[in-house]
Amino acid sequence: MERRIIFYLQCACGSRGSIVEFCAAPAGAMDRQHSRFLLRGLSQGGEYCGENEVFARLKPACQKCGQTMGPASIVGVSELGQTAVIAPRAHRAIHDAYVQR
Numbered sequence: 001m002e003r004r005i006i007f008y009l010q011c012a013c014g015s016r017g018s019i020v021e022f023c024a025a026p027a028g029a030m031d032r033q034h035s036r037f038l039l040r041g042l043s044q045g046g047e048y049c050g051e052n053e054v055f056a057r058l059k060p061a062c063q064k065c066g067q068t069m070g071p072a073s074i075v076g077v078s079e080l081g082q083t084a085v086i087a088p089r090a091h092r093a094i095h096d097a098y099v100q101r
Contacts (some may be wrong), residue, residue, distance in 0.1 A: 008076035009042065011062035016067070017041030019060060023029050042069065 005021040017040055024034040039060055046061035046068035060069040 003079065005077065005079045008025060008078075009060065009073040010075045011067050011069060011073065013065045013067065014061060015041075015062050015064040016075075017060070017063065019054065019058065021054075040092050 003021075003023045005023065007019045007021070008016065009018060010016050019042070020038040020040060022036045022038070023081075037054065037058055041059060041063060042060040043063050044059055044061070045066065046055075046059040048055045048059050048068050048070050050056065050070060052071050055070055059101060061067060
């Protein structure tokens with residue numbers, strides 16, 4: 001069964017968007033080889049060039065102001081109906097578990 005993980009991002013201007021990951025790998029697998037991604041409410045015109053492979057490949061940017069969005073822009077994550085709203089710096093362990101796998 002394909003899992004869907006949604007990463008909610010917020011720009012400094014207040015605009016929001018998301019990255020949706022469709023993953024065919026079993027739960028807990030660290031392999032993104034079989035994943036595909038979709039940007040919602042974001043453009044693909046960013047200039048991210050950091051270590052995160054997903055952000056480096058998608059290069060998400062705010063549709064409103066054009067600012068590049070990176071892993072620090074994540075404000076929440078949900079997976080198959082389970083929702084966990086997180087503050088990017090307050091819950092670093094949760095943030096890292098989703099972003100750096």
